[in-house]
Amino acid sequence: MASLPTTLFDHFKTTVNKYPDSLAIADNKQRASYQDLFECVGKISQYLLESGLKKGDRVSLVITNSVEYAAVFYGIWAVGGVTVALNTQAKAKDIINWVGHSDAKWLFFDERHPEFKAIAAEIKSDIELISVGRGGSDDQTDRVVSWQQILDLTAPVPTTSLIPSDLASIIYTSGTTGHPKGVTLSHGNLSANIDSILSYLELTERDSILNVLPFYYSYGNSILHTHLAVGGSLILENSLAYPHRVMEKMVNEAVTGFSGVPSTFALLLGRVNIKDYDLSMLRYITQAGGAMAPALADKLSSALPGTELFIMYGQTEAGARLTYLPPKMLKEKRGSIGIAIPNTTIEVRSKEGTVTQPGETGEICASGKNIMQGYWKDNEKTAEIIKNGWLYTGDLAHTDADGYLYIDGRSSDMIKSGANRISPKEIEEVIQEIDQVLEVAVVGCPDEMLGEVIKAYVVLKKNNSLEKRVIQHHCKSNLALYKIPKTIEFIEELPKTASGKIQKFLLQK
Amino acid sequence: MSSEAKIRNYILENYLFTDDESALDSADSFLDKGILDSTGILEVIYFLEDEFEIKVEDTEMVPENLDSVNNIVSFIERKRQ
Numbered sequence: 303m304a305s306l307p308t309t310l311f312d313h314f315k316t317t318v319n320k321y322p323d324s325l326a327i328a329d330n331k332q333r334a335s336y337q338d339l340f341e342c343v344g345k346i347s348q349y350l351l352e353s354g355l356k357k358g359d360r361v362s363l364v365i366t367n368s369v370e371y372a373a374v375f376y377g378i379w380a381v382g383g384v385t386v387a388l389n390t391q392a393k394a395k396d397i398i399n400w401v402g403h404s405d406a407k408w409l410f411f412d413e414r415h416p417e418f419k420a421i422a423a424e425i426k427s428d429i430e431l432i433s434v435g436r437g438g439s440d441d442q443t444d445r446v447v448s449w450q451q452i453l454d455l456t457a458p459v460p461t462t463s464l465i466p467s468d469l470a471s472i473i474y475t476s477g478t479t480g481h482p483k484g485v486t487l488s489h490g491n492l493s494a495n496i497d498s499i500l501s502y503l504e505l506t507e508r509d510s511i512l513n514v515l516p517f518y519y520s521y522g523n524s525i526l527h528t529h530l531a532v533g534g535s536l537i538l539e540n541s542l543a544y545p546h547r548v549m550e551k552m553v554n555e556a557v558t559g560f561s562g563v564p565s566t567f568a569l570l571l572g573r574v575n576i577k578d579y580d581l582s583m584l585r586y587i588t589q590a591g592g593a594m595a596p597a598l599a600d601k602l603s604s605a606l607p608g609t610e611l612f613i614m615y616g617q618t619e620a621g622a623r624l625t626y627l628p629p630k631m632l633k634e635k636r637g638s639i640g641i642a643i644p645n646t647t648i649e650v651r652s653k654e655g656t657v658t659q660p661g662e663t664g665e666i667c668a669s670g671k672n673i674m675q676g677y678w679k680d681n682e683k684t685a686e687i688i689k690n691g692w693l694y695t696g697d698l699a700h701t702d703a704d705g706y707l708y709i710d711g712r713s714s715d716m717i718k719s720g721a722n723r724i725s726p727k728e729i730e731e732v733i734q735e736i737d738q739v740l741e742v743a744v745v746g747c748p749d750e751m752l753g754e755v756i757k758a759y760v761v762l763k764k765n766n767s768l769e770k771r772v773i774q775h776h777c778k779s780n781l782a783l784y785k786i787p788k789t790i791e792f793i794e795e796l797p798k799t800a801s802g803k804i805q806k807f808l809l810q811k
Numbered sequence: 812m813s814s815e816a817k818i819r820n821y822i823l824e825n826y827l828f829t830d831d832e833s834a835l836d837s838a839d840s841f842l843d844k845g846i847l848d849s850t851g852i853l854e855v856i857y858f859l860e861d862e863f864e865i866k867v868e869d870t871e872m873v874p875e876n877l878d879s880v881n882n883i884v885s886f887i888e889r890k891r892q
Contacts, residue, residue: 391845416845541842543852544877546869569849574869720850751850775828783848 309464309489310496311379313531315340321507321533327369328555329538334369336533339376340459342369346377348457349447350408353430357382357462358469362406363434364388364397364415367517367538370434370449372526374410375517382462385471386484387518391782394420400474401429403482404678410434413449422446466490466671472678473520475618475723484678485520485618494671495621496527498643502626503559503586503612507533511559512552514539514566519721521591524622525561542566545573556583563591565720565752567602572751576605590614590623592718592753593709596637603632615639615709617695619687621672624648624695625707638706639699646670648707649692650699660703663710666695715806717746719754722784726756726806729787732780733758733773738766743796744787745809758787759809761795768792814863815884821858822880826851837880852877859883865890 322337334342350361361378363385365371371387378385386404388397394417401409407428411418413435422431422445432447470489474482499505505528513536515522529536537555539548548570552560562570567589570576587602587609594613603611610629616622625648627640642648649657650664658664673693676684687694696714699707717724726744733742740763746754762768770790777786797805812820819835826846827834841847847855855877856867865887867876876886 414843541849543842543847543849544872544874546872565850569853573853573872578869751853771824771828778828783845783851 308466308493309379309468309470310493310527310531311376311464311489313493314376315459317507317530317533324507324533325510325535326530327372327536327538329368330540332369339369339373342373342453343376343380344457344459345452345455346374347380347460348455349432349452350377350381350383351460352455353408355381355383355408357464358384360384360386360404360406360472361408361410362386362388362401362404363410364390364392365410365412365434366390367513367522367540371517372530372536374434375526376530379470380459380462382464382468384469386474387471387523388474389518389782390415390516391784393417393780393782394424395780396782397421398425400482400484401425403474404472404484408432464489466493467675469675471523473518473523473618481680481683483680483683486675486678487621488675491621491672491674492527494645495623495643496524496531498645498672499524499528499623500532501644502628503528503588505529505532505534505559509558509585510535510537510555511561512537512539512548512555512557513561514542514548515561515563515591515721519591520616520618520622521561521563521721542569545570549574549576549579552581552584553579558583558585559587560584561588561590563721563753564589564594564598567594567598568751571598571601571605581606582608584609586610586612586629588612588614590616591721593639599632599636613639615697615707617693617697619674619693619695620646620668620670621674623672624666624668627706631706635702635704635706638702638708641706642668646672650701650707651694658700660701660705663698663700666697666699666707668693668695715745717744717754717756719746719749719752719756719784724756724785729756729758729777729781729785732777733760733787735780736768736773736776738762738768739773741796743804743806743809745806747789747810755788756785757789757791757809759791759793759796761793814887815880817862818859818880818883821855821862822846825854835880837884839880840874840878842874842878855883859887863887863890 318336318340323335326336326339327334361383363374375385386406388400408430410432413433468489470492471487472484474484513525517526613627615625623643625640647669649667651667652658652664669692697712698710729744730742740761743759747757749755797808
């Protein structure tokens with residue numbers, strides 16, 4: 303396959319010219335053709351130019367998956383801005399923190415975002431707030447630019463020249479409040495990764511996907527850009543809460559693709575009988591976002607015998623994707639995350655830095671044009687993870703004799719629950735704020751549906767008592783929904799080494 | 812205890828972590844208000860099946876039946892008829 307142009311935005315423009323009337327995105331409110339989307343992109347870019355955006359300026363957005371999300375995202379790129387797409391489930395405190403850390407001067411937000419009042423009250427006054435949506439927010443203040451004001455603009459999409467090393471996006475992965483981790487991806491990084499994904503998935507303008515993954519995570523982000531790069535269609539469904547509705551939509555829209563994390567498939571297989579639905583158009587399924595139990599992959603394959611299943615692995619720091627298992631190898635290499643994607647090199651390295659022998663566990667390291675530039679404003683953390691051009695993923699794996707990779711674990715203590723990567727430290731900091739708490743350790747415990755669920759072990763100060771739900775209520779007030787510990791156990795003391803380090807592995811048992 | 816009270820208590824206790832009745836309006840959308848996510852909805856279904864001895868069919872898993880206390884109460888009443 304020929305290489306993409308320098309940037310995904312250039313490619314998007316080409317796609318618009320080739321397929322102006324094809325469906326680009328359908329959400330619950332509208333169906334936008336490529337031409338519709340492009341016109342909206344033009345209005346947003348015009349607004350940003352008029353309000354003083356210069357190349358390299360950061361623009362943040364807190365928008366659920368929608369036509370508007372894509373229009374704002376590409377509108378920022380059209381004028382050389384850097385997108386900072388934020389987790390829509392996050393609390394105001396985190397959103398304000400990320401906007402401040404990225405020095406974004408604009409914040410596009412969903413008109414009915416539940417945290418908006420708190421954000422508007424606390425965020426710095428020089429940040430321009432733009433309400434996205436056609437309904438009109440109840441909470442708008444004078445300082446908020448309405449969506450209608452933007453739609454009223456009429457202007458062609460401006461041309462900005464960009465080179466591959468120009469910064470395209472900052473994606474905040476989990477980190478503690480004091481130390482947000484912003485992955486910086488250049489236009490070259492993203493373009494290279496999308497190019498690789500397109501080549502192995504063989505996506506074309508005839509493909510359409512039912513997308514349930516949030517665009518603000520790198521997996522969803524790659525789904526958005528791969529489809530807009532080839533002229534495919536994205537059908538959006540923003541919740542898996544109603545699996546039957548998801549399945550019906552797949553049938554009605556005759557989609558050719560579907561992507562999920564392991565919990566997506568556990569939920570669908572657990573709650574609906576996939577065989578009851580006519581999915582004869584479904585060409586492929588992709589799975590990433592955490593190791594899927596081989597038994598679940600088997601179940602999925604047998605429920606959809608005519609559909610190719612791509613098991614994939616990646617990291618935000620790599621643009622999204624690092625490896626994939628070709629579907630024809632699914633049985634032979636059961637449990638494997640496959641081989642390096644095109645244009646990326648993977649090595650499993652020992653602690654001493656040598657390449658391991660087959661069967662020997664080491665750390666997955668990767669190099670390629672897709673590897674991030676670093677963490678935003680954090681050279682120290684960047685140096686810890688990128689050495690001599692190689693990304694040290696923190697994931698442990700071994701290869702077999704044919705070079706196929708098998709995950710053995712993680713060297714970091716990050717919790718993976720559903721599609722979310724969660725820092726235990728962040729939750730520990732919040733629980734520690736409660737007066738009666740002496741110390742706390744948060745771990746991920748195995749869960750059939752979500753991969754892991756969060757458990758907090760809490761030690762109370764002497765002669766204190768506390769209800770579990772008080773802790774959970776405090777977490778709910780300060781953390782996104784998915785970060786609230788499912789279970790809490792009070793214990794006398796935390797297991798520690800002689801040097802005082804908490805032995806979390808003992809708590810995970 | 813009425814069906815509505817049972818459901819309200821379950822949501823208040825397990826997802827809002829409070830016994831403050833004012834924290835939940837029976838018309839509140841669980842998803843829009845960020846009270847439940849997709850796994851939370853599933854847990855509610857298991858609770859309903861257990862507590863009210865009903866079977867929630869795949870095709871009944873729609874927001875019209877499950878996205879608020881009021882919707883659930885009407886749904887259970889219909890199931891019992």
